[in-house]
Amino acid sequence: MRFTRDSTWRTIVTMRRLTTLENVILGLLRGRAQCGYDLRLQFVATPLRHFSDSPGSIYPALARLRRAKLIAIVRSGHTSGRRTQILEPTSAGKDAFRKWLSRPVTRADVVWNLDEVLLRFAFSGGFVEKAVVLRILDELQLELEGYIAELRKYLATAKDELTLTGYLAVQQGVEKYEASLRWAQRVRKEIVRRAA
Amino acid sequence: MRFTRDSTWRTIVTMRRLTTLENVILGLLRGRAQCGYDLRLQFVATPLRHFSDSPGSIYPALARLRRAKLIAIVRSGHTSGRRTQILEPTSAGKDAFRKWLSRPVTRADVVWNLDEVLLRFAFSGGFVEKAVVLRILDELQLELEGYIAELRKYLATAKDELTLTGYLAVQQGVEKYEASLRWAQRVRKEIVRRAA
DNA sequence: GTATGCATGTAATACGTTACATGATTGT
DNA sequence: ACAATCATGTAACGTATTACATGCATAC
16 A cells, blocks of 8 residues: 555645644634634634635635544534534644744745734734744744845836836835834834733 | 536636736736746746746646637747747737726725735736726725724724734734825825826 | 524535656756 | 756646535524
8 A cells, every 4th residue: 555645645644734724723723612603703703804714615624624633523512503513622733733833934934925924923822932922023024124125126126127006016015014024023022021 | 508617618708707817927918928938937036926936827827818818829939949939918818907907996805815906006007097097096095994994993892802912913914004005195196296 | 484693514616836747958 | 968947838636715505593
């Protein structure tokens, strides 16, 4: 029997990277054991909806997490209507979640997944030590500065070939990244201040 | 013969919404007729890489656009190595591209696809009338203001249930949206000023 | 007795990602 | 002789999206 990277492989070796949605679900369940429907409500009623909503993504994600034994049903009631399955992360699930929170912030994250970095920060309170939170903020600052410099350099060299609107759009990107950078600097100080 | 929504249907009725990538490709080809490889270079060497790179997404997108008759091969040379296929949007392709640029900016766009709105703005220079560009900026301002108000309201009501990091993360979202709003206001003035 | 909300799910589809394949030309 | 670059693609896989299905309870 050969182990190729198919669905069999996936259920046996659960080392694949979890998706953002799966990690957020783990985070919400760590905060409070609840059923899939309550999870959905939290997605639609909070800024989390920026990331996902719709049962068609959440329930399959729950099924995957359960197959991977990262969450488990702690009890199933019949509050009203159909049965409800109260879910909770297993200890493996908690480990995976912590691992997600502690991942280093790379340049790739800043270019393609800045929102996910912020999500990780949002969930880090209470689940990892303050030192990890500060490290994430430091790495974020560093990579933001680097990428902003990249973009500025591009603007300077490509100015003549760009249309006005093209130039202005990139400018907007720079300004948004600068807003993130200022936020990171301010928040870092704030967290250190609170610790004292 | 029934017309269900399968791949046959797709090639017959080409009214499906194009993906962001497909629209960007149309935009780049409108700017200059070129081959797929040159397109890729523009993706990796400019801030467009934020949206995509990798031949595995670009070539299939080109194939789809060709099947839909939105682009066509204008000539194929043998500059060096393998044949190169110089591509250009057809008149249907130009129409589809203009339609993308002129789409109204909705709340959903601001919540889930702000980057795409900026991309549309970036490409609008030269391809649609100034009035359309101003309208996009106005709609963008309106929806940004609305969504910022939503987020502020959420922050005010949910403050006690949120962790500190959760609160700060949403705060960061607000600040980024505010940066976009300030940009939109400034740019609108700038464009009006240039017209005079 | 009909609509709405709770609660869970499935099926079809399409796209992006990753990895791989191919083959000619240019530089060393 | 070998590597890198040009240039175009395919195959496998996984996930999100959309739409639909189900069935109980409550309110009108």
